[in-house]
Amino acid sequence: MSTSSSSSSSEGGSASSFQRRTRSRKGVWPEPFVEALAVEVASDANLNAGRLAAAQALVNIFQVCPRWRAISRSELLWQKLTRRIWNADNLRHNTWREEYIYQHRTAANFRQRRYEHTTLPFIPAYNLNGLLCQRLALSNEYLAAGFSDGGVYLFHLPSRVHLSTFYPLERHRLGRFSRSISGIILSDVRVVFATLDGDIHTTTINDGIPLRRAHVGDVVGDGALIDFTGSNRWWVGLYAGAPERAIQIWNGETEELVFVGGTLTDPEAVMGWHSLSDMTDLLGRVRMTGNEKAVACTSSRMILFDLQNEGVILVELVLARGIMLGCFDANYYAALIADQRGIASLRWLMDANEICRFRVRGPALGCINAGYAVIINSGVIRVWEIERGQYLYTFRERIGGDCSAIIADERRVAAAAQGGIIHLWDFGAQ
Template sequence: MSTSSSSSSGGGGGGGSSRRRMRSRKGVWPEPFVEALAFQVAIDASLHAGRLAAAQALFNIFQVCSTWRAISRSELLWQNLTRRIWNAERLRRNTWREEYISRHRTAANFRQRSYVHTTLPYIPADNINNGLSCRRLALSDDHLAAGFSDGAVYLFHLLSRLHLTTFYPHHRDRLGRFSSSVSGIILSDVRLVFATLDGDIHVTTINGGMPLRRAHIGDVVNDGALVDFTGSNRWWVGLYAGVPGRAFHIRNGETEELVFVGGTLTDPEAVMGWHLLTEMTDLIGRVRATTHQNAVACTSSRVILFDLQNQGVVVHEEELRRGIMVGCFDANGEAALITDGRGTASVRRLVDLAEACRFRVRGAAQQRGRVLGCVNGGYGVIISGGVVRVWEIERGEYLYSFRERIGDCSAIVADERYVAAAADGGIIHLWDFGGQ
C-alpha cells in the first residue's frame, strides 16, 4: 500500500513502521481510533434507537477482541459518553464508568415503571382549609424545594425524605392576597433562588452559610406580576404580565444585574396578570431556560424561543391555532413539551422548535386547566384526572401510568431520577427511579 511505503521511507523509523504494519495486518487498531469508533457507534445507536441502546452497542464493540475490550477502561470515553448521552457534567460516583452505568439503570427503571413511592406531608392540618397550596416544585441532585401561596419555601433532603428547613420571604405591603405567592424556584445543591408574584427575588445558600436575603425588590406597578421564574447559575429569567412591552426580565445570575427588559409575549394577558394578585386563576405563561443559552416561553396561544445572551432576540415564534395548555408546557434543556388545546403533545427540539415526535394525552381536552406536565431527558410525565402517565419522548411511545392515583395536583416536576407532585390535602408525592 502506498501509505505503508511512505511510512517506512524515513531514516531510523523503519523498524517501528514495520512493526505497526505487522500489527495492522493482524487487525489490531490504535487505541485512540478504537475509542473514537466506540464513541461514535454509541452515539449513533442512541440517536437511532434511544439512549438505552447505546449500552448494547458498546457491549458489541467490547466483544471484538481483548484490545477493543481494554477500551472499556478508558475514563475519557465514559466521561464523553456520559456528557453526550445523559447531558451530565458533574461526576457523582467514583468513576465516569460508574456514573454512566448508574444513569443507564435509572433511565431503564423509568422505562420499566420500577420506582419507590413515598409521600412528604408539608402543610399543617389547620392550614389546609385556609387556602394554602403548593405553587412550584424544583429538584436538584440532593434536594427538593416546594414554594407556597404564602411565599414560604420548604426544603427537603431527597435521600432521607426529611424536611430540612423553611424559608420565609421578607414581607412588605401586599397589593393582593397572593402577591407573595411563589412564582418560580432555581435550585442547585449550593444555592436556592426564588421569586414571588410581586417581583421580589430572594437568595440563600443551601447549607446555611448565608441568611436569606432579598436580591431584588419587585415593582408591580411598572412591571406587572412576575408569573413565572426560571434560570441557572448564569441566568435568571422572569416572565411578567401586566405592563405591555415588559414580558421578559433577564438577569446575570452571578452579578444579579438586570441585563434586558422587553418582549410582548404576555401583552394580551395583561389584565389576567393583575388578577393573579388577588385570585388563583389558570396559569398565564411559563418560561424555561435551555442548555443552549436560550430560553423558551409560552402563553395559551404562542410559544417563542429567544436568546439570553443577545438582548432577548427572538429565534423562533409560533402561534398554535388550537391553543396551548400552559400547565403542560415544560423543557428539559434539549427539548420542549408543548400540549395543544385538544390534548396533542408535541416534543420540540430547542435549537429551532422543530418537532421530534408527538403523542395524544387521553382526557386532556376535557380536563384542560387541571392538566399538568413535565419532562426530563427521556420521558414526558403528564397528570390528568389524578392519573400520572408516562411517555418516552424519542418516538412518542406511551409506556404506562403510575400505580398511585393522587387526585387534583397543583405542581409537578421531574428530573432524571425523581418525579414529584403536590396534591390536594397537604401531600407531596415522590417517585424515586434510582433507589432500587
C-alpha cells in the same frame, strides 16, 4: 456493564458484520480512533433506537478484540459518552464509567416502572389546608415546594426530612396573592425563589446565612412575575402587565439585571394584574434549555430566546389550537407542547419541528425529563417515552384531589396534591 434489552436484532447483526470487517485490522487502530469510533457508534444507536440502545452498541464495539476491551476502561471515553448520551456533566460516582452505568440503569428503571413511592412530611406539622402548592423544584439532594402564601419548604431527599421553611421578607404588597411563589431555582448549595410581585430572595443551604432579598420587584412598572426559572448562570422572569417588558434576565452570579424587553405576554396584561388579587389560570411558562437559551410560551405562542444576546428571539411558534400551559415543559433539546384538544407533541428547540406526538387527556399537568413525559389528569399519572411518543404505563398510585404542580428530573418525579401533600417517586438505580 449492564445493557438494555431494547436493542434490535438488526443492530446485533450489523455489529457482527462490523466485527468481521475490522478483525483483520485490530492491531493497528490507534486508541484515540477507537474512542472516537465508540462515541460515534453509541451516538448513532441513541439517535436510531434511543438512549438505552447505546449500551449494547458499546458492548458490541468492545468485543472486537482484547485491545479494544482495554480501551473501554478509559475515563476520558466514559466522560465523553456520559455527556453525549445522558447530557450529564457532574460526576457523582467514583468514575465516569460508574456514572454512565448509573444513568443507564436509572433510565431503564423509568422505562420499566421500577420506583419507590413516598409522601414528604412537614415537620412540625404545618396547617396547609387552603394553601396551594404553586411550584416544585428538584436538585440531586433537595426538593423545594413553594406555596400561595409565600412559603418555600425545603426537604432533604435522601432522608425525606423537612429541613427548613423560608418566607419572603415583609414589605408593603399590592394584592392578596402578591406573595405567591412564581418560581424556584434550586441547587445543592442555594435556593433562589421569586414571588408574584417581582421580589427575588436567595439563601444558601446549611450555612446559617439568613435569607436576603436579591431584587425588589416593581409590580407597578413591570406587572406580575408569572413564572421564574434559571440556573447558577442565569435567572429568567416572565412578566404580564406592562407592555414590552415580558422578559427579564439576570446574571445569576452577580445578580445584575441584564435585559428587559419582549412583547410575548402583552395580550395577557389584564390577567396579569388580576392574578395579584385572584387565583387565575396559568398565563405563561418559561423554562431553561441547554446552550444558554430559554423557551417561554403563552396560551397561543412559544418563543426560544438567547440569554447571552439581549433576549434575541431565535425560534417562534404560533399554534392555531392554542397551548395547554399546564403541560408545557422543556429539556435541553426539545419542548413538550399540548394543544387545547389534547394533542401533545415534542418539538426540537432548534427549529420547532415535530419529533413525535401522542394524545393526552385534558385538562392536565405535565413535565418531561430527557427521555420521558409524565402527564397527570384526574389523579392518574401516565408516562410516555418521548423518543418515539410511545405510551409506557400508569403509576400505581393515584393523587387524591387536584394536582397543582408536577416536576421530573432524570431520577425522580414529584407532584403536589390538595392539603399540601407532596408525593415523590424515586427511580434511582439500586
